[in-house]
Amino acid sequence: xxxxxxxxxxxxxxxxxxxxxxxxxxxxLIAPLLPLPDPNVTATGDRFLRPFSEGHLLGTDHLGRDLxxxxxxxxxxxxxxxxxxxxxxxxxxSAIGIIAGYFGGRIDxxxxxxxxxxMAFPYILLALAIVAALGPGLMNALIAVAAVNVPFFAxxxxxxxxxxxxxxxxxxxxxxxxxxxxxxxxxxxPNVLPVIVIGISTTVGWMILETAGLSxxxxxxxxxxxxxxSMLGEARAALITAPHTSVVPGLMIFLIVMxxxxxxxxxxxxxxxxxxxxxxxxxxxxxxxxxxxxVPEADQKGLLNLQELETQFHVGPRIYRAVNRVSLxxxxxxxxGIIGESGSGKSVTALSVMxxxxxxxxxxxxxxxxxxxxxxxxxSYESLRAKRGENVAYxxxxxxxxxxxxxxxxxxxxxxxxxHHDTSRTEAxxxxxxxxxxxxxxxxxxxxxxxxxxxxxxxxxxxxxxxxLANDPDVIIADEPTTALDVTVQAQILALLDELRRERGLAIxxxxxxxxxxxxxxxxxxxxxxxxxxxxxxTMAVLDAPAHPYTKRLIACVPELGGxxxxxxxxPGLPPVVDNLPEGCAFxxxxxxxxxTCRTGTIALKGTAREGMALEGMAARAVRCLFPEEAI
Amino acid sequence: MGSYILKRLISAIPVLLGxxxxxxxxxxxxxxxxxxxxxxxxxxxxxxxxxxxxLGLDKPLVQRYFIWLGNMLTGDFGRSFSLNRPVLDExxxxxxxxxVLAGTSFVLCAVLGILAGVISAARQYxxxxxxxxxxxxxxxxxPSFFLxxxxxxxxxxxxxxxxxxxxxxxxxxxxxxxLIRHLIMPAGALAAVATGVxxxxxxxxxxxxxxQDYIRTARAKGVKExxxxxxxxxxxxMVAIIPVLGIQAGFVxxxxxxxxxxxxxxxxxxxxxxxxxxxxxxxxxxxxxFVAACYVLFxxxxxxxxxxxxxxxxx
Numbered sequence: 001x002x003x004x005x006x007x008x009x010x011x012x013x014x015x016x017x018x019x020x021x022x023x024x025x026x027x028x029l030i031a032p033l034l035p036l037p038d039p040n041v042t043a044t045g046d047r048f049l050r051p052f053s054e055g056h057l058l059g060t061d062h063l064g065r066d067l068x069x070x071x072x073x074x075x076x077x078x079x080x081x082x083x084x085x086x087x088x089x090x091x092x093x094s095a096i097g098i099i100a101g102y103f104g105g106r107i108d109x110x111x112x113x114x115x116x117x118x119m120a121f122p123y124i125l126l127a128l129a130i131v132a133a134l135g136p137g138l139m140n141a142l143i144a145v146a147a148v149n150v151p152f153f154a155x156x157x158x159x160x161x162x163x164x165x166x167x168x169x170x171x172x173x174x175x176x177x178x179x180x181x182x183x184x185x186x187x188x189x190p191n192v193l194p195v196i197v198i199g200i201s202t203t204v205g206w207m208i209l210e211t212a213g214l215s216x217x218x219x220x221x222x223x224x225x226x227x228x229x230s231m232l233g234e235a236r237a238a239l240i241t242a243p244h245t246s247v248v249p250g251l252m253i254f255l256i257v258m259x260x261x262x263x264x265x266x267x268x269x270x271x272x273x274x275x276x277x278x279x280x281x282x283x284x285x286x287x288x289x290x291x292x293x294x295v296p297e298a299d300q301k302g303l304l305n306l307q308e309l310e311t312q313f314h315v316g317p318r319i320y321r322a323v324n325r326v327s328l329x330x331x332x333x334x335x336x337g338i339i340g341e342s343g344s345g346k347s348v349t350a351l352s353v354m355x356x357x358x359x360x361x362x363x364x365x366x367x368x369x370x371x372x373x374x375x376x377x378x379x380s381y382e383s384l385r386a387k388r389g390e391n392v393a394y395x396x397x398x399x400x401x402x403x404x405x406x407x408x409x410x411x412x413x414x415x416x417x418x419x420h421h422d423t424s425r426t427e428a429x430x431x432x433x434x435x436x437x438x439x440x441x442x443x444x445x446x447x448x449x450x451x452x453x454x455x456x457x458x459x460x461x462x463x464x465x466x467x468x469l470a471n472d473p474d475v476i477i478a479d480e481p482t483t484a485l486d487v488t489v490q491a492q493i494l495a496l497l498d499e500l501r502r503e504r505g506l507a508i509x510x511x512x513x514x515x516x517x518x519x520x521x522x523x524x525x526x527x528x529x530x531x532x533x534x535x536x537x538x539t540m541a542v543l544d545a546p547a548h549p550y551t552k553r554l555i556a557c558v559p560e561l562g563g564x565x566x567x568x569x570x571x572p573g574l575p576p577v578v579d580n581l582p583e584g585c586a587f588x589x590x591x592x593x594x595x596x597t598c599r600t601g602t603i604a605l606k607g608t609a610r611e612g613m614a615l616e617g618m619a620a621r622a623v624r625c626l627f628p629e630e631a632i
Numbered sequence: 633m634g635s636y637i638l639k640r641l642i643s644a645i646p647v648l649l650g651x652x653x654x655x656x657x658x659x660x661x662x663x664x665x666x667x668x669x670x671x672x673x674x675x676x677x678x679x680x681x682x683x684x685x686x687l688g689l690d691k692p693l694v695q696r697y698f699i700w701l702g703n704m705l706t707g708d709f710g711r712s713f714s715l716n717r718p719v720l721d722e723x724x725x726x727x728x729x730x731x732v733l734a735g736t737s738f739v740l741c742a743v744l745g746i747l748a749g750v751i752s753a754a755r756q757y758x759x760x761x762x763x764x765x766x767x768x769x770x771x772x773x774x775p776s777f778f779l780x781x782x783x784x785x786x787x788x789x790x791x792x793x794x795x796x797x798x799x800x801x802x803x804x805x806x807x808x809x810x811l812i813r814h815l816i817m818p819a820g821a822l823a824a825v826a827t828g829v830x831x832x833x834x835x836x837x838x839x840x841x842x843x844q845d846y847i848r849t850a851r852a853k854g855v856k857e858x859x860x861x862x863x864x865x866x867x868x869x870m871v872a873i874i875p876v877l878g879i880q881a882g883f884v885x886x887x888x889x890x891x892x893x894x895x896x897x898x899x900x901x902x903x904x905x906x907x908x909x910x911x912x913x914x915x916x917x918x919x920x921x922f923v924a925a926c927y928v929l930f931x932x933x934x935x936x937x938x939x940x941x942x943x944x945x946x947x
Contacts (some may be wrong), residue, residue: 024760117650120928124886125920132916133661250778258773285857389854401845416853451943
């Protein structure tokens with residue numbers, strides 16, 4: 001409860017709503033104590049007095065009644081009616097919903113059919129029909145408004161109840177021999193209550209508006225009694241000659257409904273667990289770049305060259321250092337593997353290249369990404385967009401989520417082509433067909449008109465690759481492209497990528513957590529841990545003689561086919577959380593060789609090409625460890 | 633697609649029948665007998681009894697329902713005693729006026745609401761977002777009838793820009809520009825709340841979609857941001873927005889009752905309120921059933937639009 005209130009009042013607007021509503025409530029409650037005239041005493045001689053007249057702060061209405069007194073009285077009635085009808089609707093609706101959801105089967109079916117029928121009416125028709133039957137009057141208007149809102153509660157609460165009724169704790173209560181009433185009141189109700197409260201808080205404003213509306217039409221409170229709606233309805237006749245008689249009750253309805261809406265939104269946000277986690281979003285077209293230090297000088301390494309790249313996630317007061325001073329490069333025709341556990345920062349590194357890290361909360365805070373020498377981080381949006389897909393293309397994991405579910409795959413391919421090339425649709429379609437054939441999709445012609453959900457996982461991944469190839473890029477960044485696929489399909493996809501690299505001289509950055517894949521495809525490999533590169537070098541050299549304890553342990557985790565039964569190694573512990581990195585080596589806590597010196601200062605990535613081995617194509621090895629397993 | 637529409641139309645039949653039952657039962661709850669209401673309290677008992685027999689009110693409830701239903705199916709909605717003309721003629725005439733008003737408001741709320749929602753989401757927490765959120769909050773909190781009255785004060789009385797009320801000028805009007813001038817204020821006032829709701833819903837639907845991986849894919853292949861927003865993201869968000877539009881159509885139709893009162897618009901809502909105050913039961917019954925049936929059909933159209941938009945829905 002206290003957390004709820006804290007969450008509620010952290011929301012300034014909800015606080016404002018509470019204050020306004022509170023003031024109105026206090027004013028209305030102390031109204032009988034105020035020196036106000038009787039709201040129903042008429043004085044035809046004093047008709048339509050303007051506000052601030054002698055003895056009438058807000059003036060008088062068409063019968064000379066004091067507007068201030070009537071306003072207080074009317075507000076009181078309107079608030080009471082709105083609240084009562086909200087609670088009545090919530091009570092009846094929730095009861096129906098719980099019964100339908102809990103008992104299910106035929107009862108549920110019957111009740112929900114009835115509810116559906118009530119919902120087939122535009123709400124006012126039903127309210128009008130009820131008022132027509134019962135006759136105009138405030139109580140009848142209340143009943144009509146409450147009745148009209150019953151289906152809303154019934155349907156929502158039924159949905160929640162159905163999902164709860166299948167859960168273990170309800171079964172347990174049944175097995176314990178509890179009766180239906182007991183289960184409903186002690187097991188179900190506490191779980192449903194927050195939803196009911198949200199429902200009330202978001203509909204009470206509506207209820208006040210609707211009852212005011214019925215009164216406005218002359219179907220609610222009858223003279224001489226007044227609520228805000230009927231005051232407005234009576235004032236309408238004199239709208240032009242005495243506008244203040246309309247403005248006063250109208251503004252009051254507006255204030256009440258607005259403060260209730262603000263408060264209701266606050267209640268919903270405070271109670272809804274989905275929003276409590278601080279729903280992240282990425283509306284920006286490119287990742288925010290906010291570099292603290294100087295941009296590193298350009299060096300001549302590689303076609304794509306990451307220098308001291310730093311990417312962080314800023315969530316509230318916390319800073320997650322997902323990528324921490326990472327330097328990498330890749331040459332034409334070369335395949336660089338980036339390997340690491342989940343959360344090691346390899347995907348964020350890859351996404352940072354083309355500004356695709358979700359932002360907010362992602363921010364690039366340092367370093368440079370150079371493509372052919374040009375720093376992409378300082379490039380304009382248009383210049384970056386022109387390079388996306390055209391020069392550097394991506395293949396993502398899980399092609400069901402990464403292909404647009406509502407566009408045919410042909411259209412998605414055509415769009416990729418037409419985003420960079422001014423070709424006709426027919427030409428682009430021909431090219432798309434060619435692309436599908438080049439990634440060996442059978443029946444390519446028909447496949448163009450398929451939606452992603454109509455294809456298998458392997459086929460979808462091929463589409464993803466075809467899309468990356470659409471504009472003959474120079475670099476492809478493949479982010480775990482085979483993780484979601486079974487082994488045979490995986491092998492086919494890898495062979496395909498390898499062939500493309502050899503045929504077209506593509507540079508590939510291949511992100512994976514699978515050493516087998518790295519061995520098959522990559523020339524060089526970089527191992528990432530907690531946002532840093534801990535080791536890099538030629539694939540075979542690293543695999544044969546890993547220098548970093550982490551790399552060694554990681555390789556030991558790979559089961560060997562035909563290697564007989566042996567205990568599979570695991571690395572004890574978990575990677576550190578990147579918003580609270582320890583000093584020194586990030587792996588120290590899980591490393592059995594760690595000593596005190598490992599836990600202080602910054603440990604550099606050290607190493608060079610070995611003397612005499614720095615031949616053409618033989619890359620440097622480096623390791624970030626004080627006590628490497630192998631001398632390099 | 634054709635078979636899907638047919639299926640939906642057939643499934644609407646029980647709903648429509650249910651509507652007639654509900655309306656008939658509610659109306660049957662009216663205390664006292666309609667003949668007295670028609671003839672007045674000074675009518676002789678013989679006359680009341682004769683009228684009851686003429687109206688078929690002496691028969692049992694179930695029989696009366698089926699007679700009424702059967703007549704409606706042949707296009708005979710009965711005769712309004714207060715207007716002394718066939719109910720259906722009156723409804724058709726009034727409903728066309730309501731359709732002009734509610735239809736215009738609906739188009740306004742859909743276009744403006746979605747546009748505001750998209751801008752708001754694309755500039756989340758930016759100035760435009762805050763401004764739109766503020767305006768939307770006012771929009772959904774102000775009663776449409778009060779908004780309409782304030783519009784009359786400002787635009788008709790003070791600025792003398794627009795006509796105060798009615799659908800056409802009494803003298804020399806009747807053409808389209810005349811209709812549009814009369815339509816601006818009522819349609820605007822009626823659309824305000826619905827626009828706010830649609831804008832809110834569109835904003836959250838867009839934010840949800842913009843978080844999806846396929847939006848990243850679209851950006852990764854170099855699609856221009858305008859197309860990412862108005863194409864990829866909005867197309868996917870429409871799946872969530874369209875049902876809300878269906879609900880808003882009901883709210884616009886409902887709100888039209890108030891707006892028709894404020895602006896003296898000759899629509900079906902005003903007709904119903906008058907009929908209720910005069911206890912003209914057949915007119916109320918017929919009007920409610922007719923409008924509810926139109927709404928049911930409109931919602932089927934919404935479902936069909938939804939299935940056209942989302943290929944994953946089985947048709």
